Amino acid sequence: MEHKLANQHTEEELEEEAIDLRGDVCPYPLIMAIKRVSEVEDRLRAGRIVLKFIVDHPPSTKSIPREAKKRGHQTEIEKTGAAEWVITVK
Amino acid sequence: MGNNRKMKMRMREALREDLEKIFGKAWPAWLGGLLVGMFNVFEYIIKKPWGITSATSRWSGWILNSFGVDTPNWLYFQQMKTFQNIPFLYDGDAINVGVVLGAFIAASLSYEFAIRRARSNRVYMQAFAGGILMGYGARLCNGCNLGALICSIPSLSLSGWIFWLGLALGAYIGIKFIVWQITRMTVSSRPMSTTEKRSGLNEQRQTIIGLTGILAAVAITLFYSYFTKAEVVILFLIGLAFGVIVQRSRFCFVTSFKDVFISRDATIFKAIIIAMLVATIGFSLIMYKLVPDPSIGELPAHAKINNIGSPFGIPHLVGGILFGLGMTLAGGCASGTLYRMGEGYVSLWVAFLGTLVGYVFIAHNWQWLYPNLLEGTKVWLPRYLGWGGSVFLTLSALMGVYALITYWEASG
Numbered sequence: 001m002e003h004k005l006a007n008q009h010t011e012e013e014l015e016e017e018a019i020d021l022r023g024d025v026c027p028y029p030l031i032m033a034i035k036r037v038s039e040v041e042d043r044l045r046a047g048r049i050v051l052k053f054i055v056d057h058p059p060s061t062k063s064i065p066r067e068a069k070k071r072g073h074q075t076e077i078e079k080t081g082a083a084e085w086v087i088t089v090k
Numbered sequence: 091m092g093n094n095r096k097m098k099m100r101m102r103e104a105l106r107e108d109l110e111k112i113f114g115k116a117w118p119a120w121l122g123g124l125l126v127g128m129f130n131v132f133e134y135i136i137k138k139p140w141g142i143t144s145a146t147s148r149w150s151g152w153i154l155n156s157f158g159v160d161t162p163n164w165l166y167f168q169q170m171k172t173f174q175n176i177p178f179l180y181d182g183d184a185i186n187v188g189v190v191l192g193a194f195i196a197a198s199l200s201y202e203f204a205i206r207r208a209r210s211n212r213v214y215m216q217a218f219a220g221g222i223l224m225g226y227g228a229r230l231c232n233g234c235n236l237g238a239l240i241c242s243i244p245s246l247s248l249s250g251w252i253f254w255l256g257l258a259l260g261a262y263i264g265i266k267f268i269v270w271q272i273t274r275m276t277v278s279s280r281p282m283s284t285t286e287k288r289s290g291l292n293e294q295r296q297t298i299i300g301l302t303g304i305l306a307a308v309a310i311t312l313f314y315s316y317f318t319k320a321e322v323v324i325l326f327l328i329g330l331a332f333g334v335i336v337q338r339s340r341f342c343f344v345t346s347f348k349d350v351f352i353s354r355d356a357t358i359f360k361a362i363i364i365a366m367l368v369a370t371i372g373f374s375l376i377m378y379k380l381v382p383d384p385s386i387g388e389l390p391a392h393a394k395i396n397n398i399g400s401p402f403g404i405p406h407l408v409g410g411i412l413f414g415l416g417m418t419l420a421g422g423c424a425s426g427t428l429y430r431m432g433e434g435y436v437s438l439w440v441a442f443l444g445t446l447v448g449y450v451f452i453a454h455n456w457q458w459l460y461p462n463l464l465e466g467t468k469v470w471l472p473r474y475l476g477w478g479g480s481v482f483l484t485l486s487a488l489m490g491v492y493a494l495i496t497y498w499e500a501s502g
Contacts, residue, residue: 027418028421
C-alpha cells in the first residue's frame with residue numbers, strides 16, 4: 001500500500017498523452033509518431049511524459065517501436081481490442 | 091458421455107493452438123517473400139505469372155460498356171482477347187477475388203479485421219487520386235508491382251529493372267510529400283482517458299466472420315468449378331493463398347520503400363528480392379521447357395509472358411514513377427490495395443475505384459499511346475546472353491541489390 005502511494009506521488013508530474021492514429025495507413029502512422037516523439041523528445045528523456053499511440057494498422061506495431069527504440073526510448077505494445085493496439089513510448 | 095465431451099474440449103484446444111501458430115503472430119517477411127515466389131511459380135505452371143491490373147482494367151471496360159460506352163471497340167480492349175469473355179469469370183478475376191477474400195479470412199482469424207474509416211474526407215480524395223495514378227502508371231508498362239516487377243525481372247527482362255527504379259523514385263517523391271504534409275499539421279493528442287474505445291468486433295466475432303469467409307471461399311470454389319474451367323478454380327485457390335501470405339507477412343511495396351527511406355530498415359525490401367530470386371529460378375526452368383532455343387528472339391505467345399518491355403523507352407520509367415507515387419498516396423500497391431481491402435480499410439476501396447478510373451483514362455489514350463510510345467524493341471535477355479548467362483546475370487544482380495541494401499541498412 002505504501003509502495004503504491006509513493007508511486008502515485010512521482011506520477012503526479014508524469015503526463016500521459018494519447019495520440020489516436022487509428023484509420024491511418026502506411027506511411028502515415030510512422031511519420032506522425034516520429035513527429036510527435038521528436039517534438040517532446042526532451043520531456044521523454046527526462047521521464048516527464050509518456051506517449052501512447054493508438055493504432056489499428058498492423059505494420060505500425062513493428063515500425064513505431066523499432067523507430068522509438070532506435071532513438072533510445074522504451075516501448076511496450078498492448079493489444080487493446082480487435083485490430084487495435086496501444087504502443088507506449090517512454 | 092462425459093468422456094466424449096472431454097475429447098471435444100481437448101480437440102478444440104488443440105485446434106485453437108494450431109490456429110494460434112498460423113494466425114497468432116505476423117509471419118517473418120522473408121517467409122512471405124519465399125512463399126510469394128513459390129506460389130508465383132505455381133501460378134505460372136498453371137497459367138501465367140501473377141498479375142492484377144490487366145484483369146481489373148477489364149473490369150472498368152465492362153462497367154463502362156454496361157453503361158452503353160462502346161469499349162469493345164477501343165484499341166486497348168481489342169488487344170485484350172479475354173475482354174470478350176464473360177465478366178468476372180476469367181482467370182485473373184478469380185485470382186483477384188481470391189486475394190481479397192484470402193486476406194479477409196487471414197485478417198479476421200488473426201483478430202486484425204476492422205472497418206477502418208479514414209481520419210478525414212481528404213484522405214479518401216488522396217486515395218482516389220493515388221488510385222488513378224496507379225491505374226494509369228501500371229497499364230503504361232503492362233503491369234503493376236507484380237506484372238512489371240516481381241514477374242518481369244524473373245522473366246529475364248531489363249524493363250523490370252527500369253520499372254523498379256521508377257517505382258523507387260515515385261515512392262520517394264510520395265513519401266517526401268507526406269512528410270511535408272505531416273510537418274504542417276498538428277498531430278492531435280489528448281489525455282488517455284478521453285479516447286473512446288472503438289466498437290471493433292471482439293475475438294469471437296472475428297473468428298465467426300473468418301469462418302464465414304472460409305465458407306464463402308468454398309461456395310465460390312464450387313461455383314467456379316461448376317461454371318468455368320478447372321484452371322480457374324485452381325487460380326482462385328492460388329489467389330486465396332496469396333491473400334493469406336501477403337496479409338500475414340505484410341508483404342507490401344509501400345511499406346518496403348517507407349521502411350527503407352524513413353527507418354533504414356530493409357526487411358520487407360529484402361523479402362521482395364527473395365520472392366524474385368525464387369521466381370527467377372522457377373520461371374527460367376518453365377521458360378526453358380517452352381523455348382529451349384532462346385535465339386528465336388521474343389518469347390512466343392504460348393510462353394504466356396507479356397511483361398517484358400522495351401527498357402529504353404519512357405514507359406517503364408514514367409509508369410514506375412506514376413505507380414510509385416500513386417501507391418504511396420493511396421497507401422497500398424496493387425497487391426497491397428487488394429489485401430487491405432480484405433482487412434477492412436475503406437480508403438483502399440476508394441483507391442481501388444481510383445484505379446478503375448485510371449484504366450479508363452489510359453485505355454482512352456491508348457489509340458495514341460500505343461503506336462507512338464509503347465511499341466518498342468523488347469529486350470529479353472536470353473536472346474543476347476543465352477539461358478545460362480541471363481539467369482546468372484539476373485540472379486547476381488538481385489543478390490547485388492540485396493548486398494547493397496544490407497550494407498546501407500548497416501551503415502545507418
